[in-house]
Amino acid sequence: MRLPLLQRAKRGAAPRSWLATSPGWVGRLLLWLAPLSFLAVFFFMPFARILAYSFSWEALSAGNLQLALHTLGFTLYQAVLSTLLTLLVGLPAAYLMARFAFPGKSVLRALTAVPFMLPTVVVAAGFNALLGPRGLMNLLLMRGLSINTPPITFVGTLGAILLAHVFYNTTIVIRIVGNSLSRFDPKLEQAARSLGADRRRLWWHVVLPLLRPALLAAAVLVFLFDFTSFGVILLLGGPSFATLEVEIYVQSLYYLNLPLAALLALIQLACTLIFSIVYTRVITASTVQTAPRSAEGNLRGPSSLREKLFVSAMVLVISLLFVLPMAALPIRSVSQLEANRGQRGEVAPGFTTQYYTELFVNRRNSITYVPPFEAALNSLGYAAATVILSLAMGFPAAWGLVKPGPLERVLDPILILPLGASAVTLGLGFIVSFGRWLIHPWMVPLAHTLVALPFVIRTLQPALATIPARLRQAAASLGASPFKVWQTVDWPILRRATLSAATFAFTISLGEFGATALISRPEYPTIPIAIYRFLSQPGGLNYGQAMAMATLLMALAAAGIFLIERSRLPGAGEF
């Protein structure tokens, strides 16, 4: 879900049209009125409130500062560890993808890209289904070894967080470093070898220095995502692994200590800003360029035994890492492996659809209990509202940005700012600004729109910019009326981008966890919130229902990813 952040569109390149007959100042301001007032009310005002909170005496107490420092320390620690591990897996994987041709490669590549866009709850549930105390591995081992306690302790450990981060972000390393590697001129390596460099020195003196910009860019980006990660840490690590994000959540929801939460949010925001600036510096500073060449030229099958071993081992590792968690989830959701709560005696293991059918039943007959089916309805409603809202805000903004004037040059970074703020911070902003209104369920899609808007703008804007005036002129000279022109030229191009943007908004809203966890009312849960609740409740039935819901969410998200990939404009770039 984070792709378009990197997909900065080239602006002002192609000739433009009815938009190019640009509206004057007044027209432009009118165009901007909706998106800007939306951001002013729902982003900048909450943000100002957070600032106000965090600079109060209440927030800046010694105890708070110490806790904040401690939390920042752990956040950095886990992010650094996660980044190193991701590089450890990602670099050989990038080498594999950039250098070798082998059967099933395209499948493997697609496989590594999927987690990047999966909702965090789904990823957490997937790892839980595989390695959790009720996961496949533990239950099978307990059965096989006839023991009563799960032999693998995974959930609630730092290892779980790290593994999930590796799972999430390896694809960044594969794409960025792999791209750089595949464009690498093989003659440079041949030259180095003929000059007396053995394999080790070849890497140390030639390959690594040339990869440095790509390596740095990938590392900073991975670090940024690990730094702001929330869902996987809360769901797989638990509240005891207090990163800034988790602590903001805990302080606002459990201790109701909003000043401290605000202080943490401020620190979080400042760090994110710094890392983003570093990232921008890194990618613009990557000046050393080898001769551009086609990526296919460097591909070949593994020839020596050493290469064959490397390729087989890497394919195995990647497949295990990426397939197992995603496969474990649907498998676990239809497997009866243990007794449900209240059931006695031995349970025959086998196939069951019970977890899915239970989703529609209010077994507890309690008023506060919301059946999962209703959570799904809530989610779909929120998602639909998010699509409409974000398109309504996104279209005028994207139009305005297509031909940037001085006004737009100022506005462009402002529109992207919400991306820098984490979802949890957005949620906190809503709490401190609209606390009383949060009983209304429609606040949730507003927050989702904030998260989705930068993606929607970044998807629409390149499409709007690529509509060539020549096509339109040609159509008009062939006798098409303005409406016909719009219908035959503009709409077919825009349709794909619009569909893509809408799918983005829809999928983001469906999977959004950070902001929703803070602002959603207990009586209006979404699918991710329901999954989180089920996961934190005891009993096999609850666990099974979490698996079932997460499987459904995964299917929905996968369908969304598929749609976005298919409607991607040719040449829009991977990152």
Added chain:
Amino acid sequence: MLEVREIEKAYEGQPLLRDISFDVHEDETVCLLGPSGSGKSTLLLIIAGLEKAESGRVLWDGEDLTPVPPHLRDFGLVFQDYALFPHLDVFDNVAFGLRMKNWSPERIRQRLAEVLGLVDLAGFEQRRVTDLSGGEQQRVALARALAPDPRLLMFDEPLGALDRALREQLLAQLRRILHETRLPAIYVTHDQAEASMIADRVLLLHEGQIVRQGVIADVWAHPASAWAAEFLGVGKVVDGMVLDRRSRVETPYGVLTVKCLHEHKRGQRIKLLLRPADSNAGVAISGRAADVVFQQGRFKVTLDNGLFVYMDTAPKKSQQLSVKVQIECLE
């Protein structure tokens, strides 16, 4: 001395090199001459140890190099697009091979002054290689290959990317350097002018096989195969049918008389080379001038029947001409 023995190499199931055997002696420059796709570059990579051949051996002074990895072979390589390390400046590029041999900084500095002087690049040490012109980059690449004092130098179309004037200038410099250093060298090119300027001996490569080797003047005088004659542009190759034992051959240009080394049977199909005659001796054939190109002080005139000759004055377009050609028997 380098010995290449019976190298076979396939690429995607197609044979790329077939039964390649040749020697390179001390103080000798051998030129691999052939069109693109004839496997020349691959052969260099095999000799350098950077590609593996399906079979065959590469020997140096009798020692089989098969188990020797490329970085221990001590063969210098110069590429067409230079392959300079973009992250290093001129000094570090040229010093690369010396650092790999763990030379002392003092020794490296001395050697660099030497080789940079040899290629006329003294004072370029701190320049970024990406800021250099094509000719300068090529000289850095040459200096880099020369610096570790390799036992063999190999050039893969080293001047292909440069313009003609620069090419000739660099070629002269290269010839002088090879002469001074007395290094054996293999020079790969598709350009026979380049080959004739640099090579002591040429190997003509066609479809993965060496079809002719020798001193270039000999090869020119006796191309021996129709392909070689056409590739070198020696003359026009035509099909003919032997009419009788008195060496009369029927061709599209009429019945011609030719002397062959061995006798042919009646009705046998052979190939003839119609070489533009230098003197007035030769067979006269007429045709209309179809194309006139000014080439190195004279005019290459191609007739409408495919023959070409060299003339001192340009004929008019479509002018009827009678030209003299020498007729030779191929294979």
